[in-house]
Amino acid sequence: SYALTQPPSVSVAPGQTAKITCVENNIGSKSVHWYQRKPGQAPVLVVSEDTDQPSGIPERFSGSNSGNTATLTIRRVEAGDEADYFCQVWESSSGNPWVFGGGTKLTVL
Amino acid sequence: QVQLQESGPGLVKPSETLSLTCVVSGGSISGYYWSWIRQPPGKGLEWVGYVYYTGATNYSPSLKSRLTISLDTSKKEMSLRLRSVTAADTAVYYCARIRGVLDPFDFWGQGTLVTVSS
Numbered sequence: 001s002y003a004l005t006q007p008p009s010v011s012v013a014p015g016q017t018a019k020i021t022c023v024e025n026n027i028g029s030k031s032v033h034w035y036q037r038k039p040g041q042a043p044v045l046v047v048s049e050d051t052d053q054p055s056g057i058p059e060r061f062s063g064s065n066s067g068n069t070a071t072l073t074i075r076r077v078e079a080g081d082e083a084d085y086f087c088q089v090w091e092s093s094s095g096n097p098w099v100f101g102g103g104t105k106l107t108v109l
Numbered sequence: 110q111v112q113l114q115e116s117g118p119g120l121v122k123p124s125e126t127l128s129l130t131c132v133v134s135g136g137s138i139s140g141y142y143w144s145w146i147r148q149p150p151g152k153g154l155e156w157v158g159y160v161y162y163t164g165a166t167n168y169s170p171s172l173k174s175r176l177t178i179s180l181d182t183s184k185k186e187m188s189l190r191l192r193s194v195t196a197a198d199t200a201v202y203y204c205a206r207i208r209g210v211l212d213p214f215d216f217w218g219q220g221t222l223v224t225v226s227s
């Protein structure tokens with residue numbers, strides 16, 4: 001089990017909106033980062049500090065964080081968005097300072 | 110553009126030492142934490158440990174007794190040595206850069222698969 005819970009898979013048709021959740025008790029009090037990883041490639045930061053888009057990331061990628069759930073939203077999904085997505089936080093009370101979600105495989109139908 | 114590249118043997122025998130190197134190009138070593146992160150097959154990502162640019166280190170409690178991470182600033186290389194490996198250490202190992210504890214990992218390597226098997 002992981003400190004951060006993500007659905008193993010999400011499927012969406014092209015042009016639709018994908019939402020990937022990351023659940024932890026009181027995650028809204030933490031800063032959540034989201035990464036995209038395609039097979040054989042280095043992970044890429046797509047959303048930082050809950051809602052910020054790094055330079056070069058399409059505006060279709062956005063994030064939110066409140067209560068027990070952080071959400072990565074991908075609007076107007078494209079075939080090229082098919083990848084694994086995982087969330088990450090800093091856990092000040094944990095022996096491991098950085099904790100990751102289990103990852104979500106986004107499939108574009 | 111900062112690039113990180115991991116390298117090392119793809120196969121290590123049980124009880125032996127796993128050694129990996131991460132070469133940093135296109136950016137400075139200074140001011141950053143340089144981390145190893147791994148993902149065992151079918152499991153999620155797990156932070157392994159870091160070396161700060163000053164040489165200070167911090168390791169995952171579950172690996173601390175077997176792990177050494179070091180930084181050669183002149184070569185811009187980070188190294189990992191994990192002793193007495195078992196099949197549970199089989200994973201894709203990534204190196205990644207982070208500026209501060211609340212910051213994201215802004216650059217990652219592609220990862221290298223290490224299999225522990227006789």
